[in-house]
Amino acid sequence: MGYKTLLVHLDDSARREARLALALDLAGRFDAHLIGLYLPMPHPRTPAAGSAPALEQRREQAQAAFLDAGARASCMVEWRAPQPGDTATAVLHARHADLLVLGQRERDDLAIDLSSDFLTDLLMTAARPAIVVPHSGSFPTVAQNILISWDGGREAARAASDALPLLRRANCVSIEVVAARHGTKRMRAEEEAADAAAWLDLHDVSASFHESARDPGVRTGTALLSRASDLHADLIVAGAYAHSRIHERVLGSVTRNLLETMTVPVLMSH
Template identity: 40%
Template structure:
């Protein structure tokens, strides 16, 4: 299995270049077609006209946006020339949630960036990611907002709970799993018990599936006080065990529950320190 089309979401964010470099490496690894889809996080233009004298500020804002888009496009094509790769540039001059969802359905994987908590659009960006993960029907590869980005994906951990979402994530990540040096299936036990490891999670079946793809895995288990803290436990385990990539199902619980109480998906979207492939 291979990825044949990689869709990279680009915007004026300071991490866009790192996101592009990661996407280039990923696409080059599989000889895939790279699409750069650009759109800023733009406010509703009507907001500038509700206050007297607001129109000139909106015009100035549009000029800034056009300059940012032109610079991003030049950077995209320069990066392609640098590595000798063909690619495609698509740009929208408005908030691109729906266009990105539509275009991602024709790609093998979408690369996007985690929201920086210091950004004043952080809440908007997280909601955007949630919507894309839930509605695109494709795996979304979310890159952390800080730190160096490596597209090696050599030590992968699968967050496994036997759910439909986790199973889909494993299948969506198979091109990466087949080429990884180390793959660990990790189960986070939230039952507050130390009984037989990983009961009822179909761990033997996932072992057989991965073996049929020539993926050699080991298995691990960790414990969390509750579902709400399982995400923190997962992130901590990844850091302690030197993993550089996470594969996880997204929103096995209802979205409202995670927003209210927390959970694995929310923790990964906000706090993961390595790239995460999420599937719903």
């Protein structure tokens, strides 16, 4: 079991190279076909930047850089620059890939997203796991030391299952459960963590597990990032959006917290 087709989102942002480097690394590990999906921002900052010659020049530069990087990495690559370049188009292409490589939204860089909800819309509707790359930092290694966020829910189970090819190749896998300090919920969390470790063991993945007490003053996502730092994890595996979109936007969520404050790549599934 592995990933046969990967898709990386390319645009005109400064972080395009970081996403591409990570995608090429994964494609090399799994001998996978890598699709470069070029969808730049639809509304440039200045009219001159949005002229037809300027758009064509940026597209040609992005294509040349992608093909050159693929050749240097000896990877099978395919360039796509579909029209229209919107979220619906991205979803259609994403559904024909096994794993997506996307970028965290950077508020100061308008080129990184097609719309304010491009990343979350793709996570919610593509029905494919995605590795989201932070908008800052370098990641020379990824998926060697993996932390799984586990709450026993549907999304967590889906994410862990989608991450199995990476989990099997990792040097270290840890399961983290953030639960109540006492009572039946804490006991249930401990049982769920042990059950998850046993399930992974049947898939040839040896994983340790740990339970953290929920602190009312600390967001769960923040606690997970802190735990990842303590363990020197280079990838977090987490389910995406356990509740309705409206609920998430009003109350916040582990998913949104991770997407906004991530310090290492995060693999998410919905």
